[in-house]
Amino acid sequence: MEMLEEDFGDMSPQQLAAPVSTVEEKWKLLPAFLKVKGLVKQHIDSFNYFINVEIKKIMKANEKITSDADPMWYLKYLNIYVGMPDVEESFNVTRPVSPHECRLRDMTYSAPITVDIEYTRGSQRIIRNALPIGRMPIMLRSSNCVLTGKTPMEFSKLNECPLDPGGYFIVKGQEKVILIQEQLSKNRIIVEQDRKGAVGASVTSSTHEKKSRTNMIVKKGRFYLKHNTLSEDAPIAIIFKAMGVESDQEIVQMIGTEEHVMAAFAPSLEECQKAQIFTQTQALKYIGNKVRRQRMWGGPKKTKMEEARELLASTILTHVPVKEFNFRAKCIYLAVMVRRVILAQGDNKVDDRDYYGNKRLELAGQLLSLLFEDLFKKFNSELKKIADQIIPKQRAAQFDVVKHMRQDQITNGMVNAISTGNWSLKRFKMDRQGVTQVLSRLSYISALGMMTRISSQFEKTRKVSGPRSLQPSQWGMLCPSDTPEGEACGLVKNLALMTHITTDMEDGPIIKLAFNLGVEDVNLLCGEELSYPSVFLVFLNGTILGVIRNHRKLVSTFRLMRRAGFINEFVSISTNLTDRCVYISSDGGRLCRPYIIVKNGQPAVKNKHIEELSQGYRNFEDFLHESLVEYLDVNEENDCSIALYEHMITKDTTHLEIEPFTLLGVCAGLIPYPHHNQSPRNTYQCAMGKQAMGTIGYNQRNRIDTLMYLLAYPQRPMVKTKTIELIDFEKLPAGQNATVAVMSYSGYDIEDALVLNKASLDRGFGRCLVYKNAKCTLRRYTNQTFDKVMGPMLEAETRKPIWRHSVLDADGICSPGERVENKQVLVNKSMPTVTQTPLEGSAQPGQPQYRDVPITYKGATDSYIEKVMISSNAEDAFLIKILLRQTRRPEIGDKFSSRHGQKGVCGLIVPQEDMPFCDSGICPDIIMNPHGYPSRMTVGKLIELLAGKAGVLDGRFHYGTAFGGSKVKDVCEDLIRYGYNYQGKDYVTSGITGEPLEAYIYFGPVYYQKLKHMVLDKMHARARGPRAVLTRQPTEGRSRDGGLRLGEMERDCLIGYGASMLLLERLMISSDAFEVDVCGQCGLLGYSGWCHYCKSSCHVSSLRIPYACKLLFQELQSMNIVPRLKLARYNE
């Protein structure tokens, strides 16, 4: 009772009496959310922001180019636009292009970047509009993509799948994703402990122009500033003085006048005193001597003092603006840093680097804007260089800069960065590899999973557990299950279903609002107010805005304003009581997710709202605008009290979770009953779901991919989840519902092997199609010769094509529907022998000579030709693409898995009559060994089987949604109703003996995935075969038909066993045996019975050694070491 009073103390009895009504089906908010936001909305939003807003800002920042040669000359950008994607059909004729055409023709899906400029030609001032400066790869489904706003019908006209999420680029025909990059947030003070336990603060400041890292460290109780540009750590008091705060009192006032703070700071002041630095000039001189010399580019030479002042103003803590060398704001910032460290020292209140409130996610738009700015600057400096060079020369025509604006630099820069994934920007000292990845199209899920992937900047080799482990603050933001195993474990993560990533927004209005709400401007304060116990500091995006007396009112009014729609819904405000701060954030890259607002113990969303939603009168935006739902970022989440379910609402509750299953991501969302599984099993399934074959999109049959796996008869799972419905997995499934009997059978099912029913395979279970492609281009060379395709070669007598050319058409290209065998020719291409322009003077041959370079089919099994595409690529060369198809039925060794991380290979295929059968005559498709369960603890799979069985009997689909789904009890009651056992265990008769089995068998349908690993692609053996050129040893690897290595450990066994002749046979005779002539006198190698050293043949004898050994001797000789062989007769 007491507790109740505590909980509901100040509420009226009426309010207390009102029951917390459960909002039924509030999960329906989720499809509404996904409709507005989509699964890859974060990518698209950020790219849209870049091409519509950011690019204009970049242009504004670099708008004017002037020349040193002519002060009158200038070029000024007036505007910049990114157009719609198109291709250049012929010179200056363009036509809109569809993404699929780019995929097929190996082109880049890009749009022209055009600018409006104003420049001078001679004395004229000219304005030119819509001048192209390069091409920008366009993200699919972004605002400039042809797909936006199209209906599914129009999608199919463009050969595009309406379910495809978009959010990737097509570069040179390849689909490329720019992965989300996780970073520590910029411009925030992070107090942390170093390895020795000393507390320090660091700030990574970043603005458009500069990026730098400033550290504050404590050495022997004194504070120092550490920065890359300073050769030595500078005492903090000197920095203060250099920034114009000459009085010690003022410094201490800013840092804080509490006893312990002053005591902690006193040694630093003392040090300053000892260094005899009292004025700003002295301090600047001191710092100037410690500045690392930087290479100078142009400009008048500066004195050391000027340099130091420049450094303090622009490089150290760059993000705090300094106007006209007014260091006030920066001093306060520095003082706050010092204060933070002093306070942290006592109580050890250091910040957590792994906390998601301190992280920012960098998306495609931000990465591209960095790249574009770099390229744009380079482009401009190039123009300037050209202007500097050409203007002084007197020419007939006046200098016209437009003629020198080359498009290829920006185009190639963008295309190369995206296609290689190397982001190297010298300006920011950034050199990242693997930023982009090829979109995996193994299945729909693998493509979706890739779009939500987050890669961390952290080094993979470092052995620290912090960044890899699950952080409590990632609840609901990042999927706790979906991470790879092995070295990238915990560093590569995936977004949860409802996560949204913010984009940058204007902070001007927010500052204004904050001041109106009573924040006192930091520039108007004397400094001591910062540490008053009655006020809270207010930060906006890491910069100090001012102080506030009534922080509660500020925060609540701010939130009210946000809910009312006066400020952007993604602006977050949160109080930090330990640091006595209010943080307002409006920067991009924060993780946030929507919650239902709770007022007075009642959720704002009522049943009527949901009803209106399902009737279509309302959408998610309406919920936001009517302040029923709001977005919270990680920091603000920590400032709220969020109830998971309605019955958990207390009087302090501020928000209600929409649906708990949204804490999982896309891949983990496929798992039925994941809350019943052992956690690693869900992680394994997340990895395996991406290898499952099935369907990849409605346009799968129009694609010509290098490798594509499809299932012949994919099925939707009997046991589905809400996530499965939301992401349309049912429309593009990857797996089949197999009837599984959990029992042991035949001994070919140990170690997770599965026994398959032959009749099921005959009827199409697990049958898959494997598509591969063969490509060839026909080029034109510089000497006006070109590649040709020749018709098939005919046999002399029969006038029929020779076997190798038997699939060729008259045009020399294979025809669709034909069956090709290993080594048959697909395209009978010939290439001119001479492709270089002949040297001047040499005679031009009349008819060029041709050499056959056929495209042949290589594969152990035959393929059929599905289709042939003849087109041209971006370089106007002919492009021939051939799609090859194989149909495979499962065989022994093929890999299957259920949705619970239970993989297994097929160990045996059994005829149907040998399969056990139940009373209703059903034979299983798969027999699985029960030993797979106890150690794996995948209870979810057991429940899936029950729910699946009940669903089959009842003719409906059951739900296995996380933290919900059909209840086991209800499902089992269904089984009873249909005359089956309550526990799902059936009486089964053996198909071999005809007698019943002694045990009841757990029997029912489970969704099984066929994984891409198939025996046919892996089996390998060789007797004789190719050898490496250098060592004459057998080649390595299946692709080169290599040998199987008898490795060191195997060798050790043979040595231990004493099988010397076997060793000799394996290591030399079957490998690289070589006859050498050795001179017994000098011990060197001879040649054909003659010793070149001794000039004689009398002591030369012939012996067999490994070729590698002979090679070693010769290599040693080449470095002036003489290996000599001592020969002796074995019988002496």
Next chain:
Amino acid sequence: MAAPMSNVDEIRDRVILGEFGVRNVHTTDYPGNYPGYDDTWDLEKFKKKFRIDMVQLDENNLEFDMIGIDAAVANAFRRILLAEVPTMAVEKVFIYNNTSIIQDEILAHRLGLIPIRADPRLFEFRNSGDEEGTEIDTIQLQLKVKCSRNPRAPKDSSDPRELYLNHMVYSKDMTWVPIGNQADVFAEAKIGPVHGDILLAQLRPGQELDIVMHCVKGIGKDHAKFSPVATASYRLLPEITLLQPIEGEKAERLKRCFSPGVIEVEDVGGKRVARVVNGRADTCSREVLRHEDLKNLVKLGRVRDHFIFSVESTGILPPEVLVSEAINVLIAKCQKFLSELDSAEMD
């Protein structure tokens, strides 16, 4: 209530369904296994005991009881029905043109699985290596469909059924092309697919299929498409014994534990008493064993030598013919075995 069985009789004749497993699963009536029982095999004794009762027969389904036989023999019939009774099925597919979306191999696979109405007894097995086929071992079918736009389609229609002609290819489009004298011999037989409504492929205007198929005789062991049954299986006759009279609420509960019609509750002298009416109808869900107070009052058993067969034909041959064919196959196997034995004695 039947008189309680002796322990040995129960072991010999009944399979017992316990809560956690099945007991007495194996046949144990070997000669000399039990003292006091004469288990030598005797034809007369067998003849007296053995019975086949037809329970239900319609066009495609047959349910019959086979009583008084060993599980091995009953299972042999089941296995032969599944795997060794021959039928005709599409084996070779000659694709002259296929411009549809469906891949050649998948289409061929689908065609193979279609049951073909043709009496396999009138055909021979095709010799291995024979590609051509003759009238005695091959049925030729043709599938020639071309899809086109419907000129009479309503303007605003978006329904493919109205817009296109022939856009759904069904098994009824497969037509029989008689070879040799087949037209005369099988004039009555209406050779072709059993079911006309199996969707084979979907076409769009301009796409066409031009396919010739050869159906040959084969057995289910080779490929499931030759299996003459959808499934053939048996179950043992359930036998429910009430060990004590069960009355009142318990009786009602007991009734609900079994399939409908198994237990009836009768008024006996004002008391509601449960009685086993039809044990055969039970599906053996063992629900009763979940009731703590009931589970010791009943005994769930199954009669070891009473097989309730259920044969579901694919429609190629009537199920009763399939069973007799299966018996013929078994007879042929036995004769072959006997002759092998005889010839072995000769050596």
